[in-house]
Amino acid sequence: VEPISLGLALAGGVLTGYISYPRLYCLFAECCSPKRSLSREALQKDLDSKLFGQHLAKKVILNALSGFISNPKPKKPLTLSLHGWTGTGKNFVSKIIAENIYEGGLNSDYVHLFVATLHFPHISNITLYKARDQLQSWIRGNVSACARSIFIFDEMDKMHAGLIDAIKPYLDYYDNLDGVSYQKAIFIFLSNAGAERITDVALDFWRSGKQREEIKLKDMEHALSVSAFNNKNSGFWHSSLIDRNLIDYFVPFLPLEYKHLKMCIRVEMQSRGYEVDEDIVSRVAEEMTFFPKEERVFSDKGCKTVFTKLDYYYDD
Numbered sequence: 001v002e003p004i005s006l007g008l009a010l011a012g013g014v015l016t017g018y019i020s021y022p023r024l025y026c027l028f029a030e031c032c033s034p035k036r037s038l039s040r041e042a043l044q045k046d047l048d049s050k051l052f053g054q055h056l057a058k059k060v061i062l063n064a065l066s067g068f069i070s071n072p073k074p075k076k077p078l079t080l081s082l083h084g085w086t087g088t089g090k091n092f093v094s095k096i097i098a099e100n101i102y103e104g105g106l107n108s109d110y111v112h113l114f115v116a117t118l119h120f121p122h123i124s125n126i127t128l129y130k131a132r133d134q135l136q137s138w139i140r141g142n143v144s145a146c147a148r149s150i151f152i153f154d155e156m157d158k159m160h161a162g163l164i165d166a167i168k169p170y171l172d173y174y175d176n177l178d179g180v181s182y183q184k185a186i187f188i189f190l191s192n193a194g195a196e197r198i199t200d201v202a203l204d205f206w207r208s209g210k211q212r213e214e215i216k217l218k219d220m221e222h223a224l225s226v227s228a229f230n231n232k233n234s235g236f237w238h239s240s241l242i243d244r245n246l247i248d249y250f251v252p253f254l255p256l257e258y259k260h261l262k263m264c265i266r267v268e269m270q271s272r273g274y275e276v277d278e279d280i281v282s283r284v285a286e287e288m289t290f291f292p293k294e295e296r297v298f299s300d301k302g303c304k305t306v307f308t309k310l311d312y313y314y315d316d
């Protein structure tokens with residue numbers, strides 16, 4: 001089923017149920033409550049125990065989310081832009097955020113994932129108008145059903161400029177648009193834009209013998225401001241969202257090192273019900289490729305493919 005029509009159908013169903021029998025309904029199904037809260041401690045615990053090597057992302061996400069959710073009257077929706085190398089945890093952290101707000105996490109009726117290259121792979125001038133319209137009514141329908149809706153836009157750097165333009169009004173400081181208020185919604189944008197610059201900073205720290213944890217947000221400011229968006233793919237994104245200050249937080253994801261891969265492998269072993277075997281952990285981690293070529297500091301694919309490599313050792 002096409003996600004946009006599915007979203008709208010669900011939105012309608014939820015709305016009816018919610019209005020007709022609010023209390024009873026919420027006993028049996030997940031509910032969208034305007035007072036939807038978030039436990040800062042639980043989120044912190046989750047981030048600390050599950051997300052490896054991302055001290056900057058942890059800090060920004062924790063503060064941004066807990067501040068936003070505890071604000072009864074936000075002036076605009078929360079917009080987080082997550083940047084970094086492949087396999088460093090951007091999708092993973094979006095899942096953690098969703099789970100901390102809605103029990104169903106990514107499967108919740110109030111959490112919506114949009115992947116431009118999947119949902120609208122080929123857009124011509126003729127189909128753009130229709131796609132824009134669909135995207136806008138999808139957002140409107142879902143926020144009408146639940147003010148605290150979460151939208152995750154993956155592969156933002158590959159998204160058609162016309163579609164980015166279409167979501168802009170919803171990210172802005174409007175009390176309402178056509179009777180719907182978007183101020184409690186959460187938009188999370190994921191991309192690899194800026195990954196090279198983030199990596200350069202991390203590599204500089206490594207080369208000068210400093211701890212990765214010493215990297216401060218301000219060290220990343222430049223990486224995430226000008227150069228990150230100075231490539232032709234994300235140029236429009238830059239001018240339309242960033243110049244207009246529609247993004248509240250830029251969240252850098254650092255490239256992962258050998259020791260982080262080992263942490264990912266251990267977690268996967270445990271989740272498959274195996275005892276952690278340090279010999280296998282090291283062998284799987286060593287099979288990964290690292291860059292730069294001479295120093296071999298960062299994993300090419302982050303933690304992304306370690307799991308399939310693990311299959312080889314448990315294929316009985």
Ligand SMILES: Nc1ncnc2c1ncn2[C@@H]1O[C@H](COP(=O)(O)OP(=O)(O)OP(=O)(O)O)[C@@H](O)[C@H]1O
Binds near residue numbers: 191
């Ligand atoms: N920093 C991390 N800490 C713990 N696990 C991680 C981390 N990064 C990645 N992983 C693991 O690797 C998997 C793949 O990572 P994820 O999909 O989040 O990468 P991504 O940054 O979104 O990559 P891409 O840019 O290619 O979409 C996750 O589901 C998670 O299991």
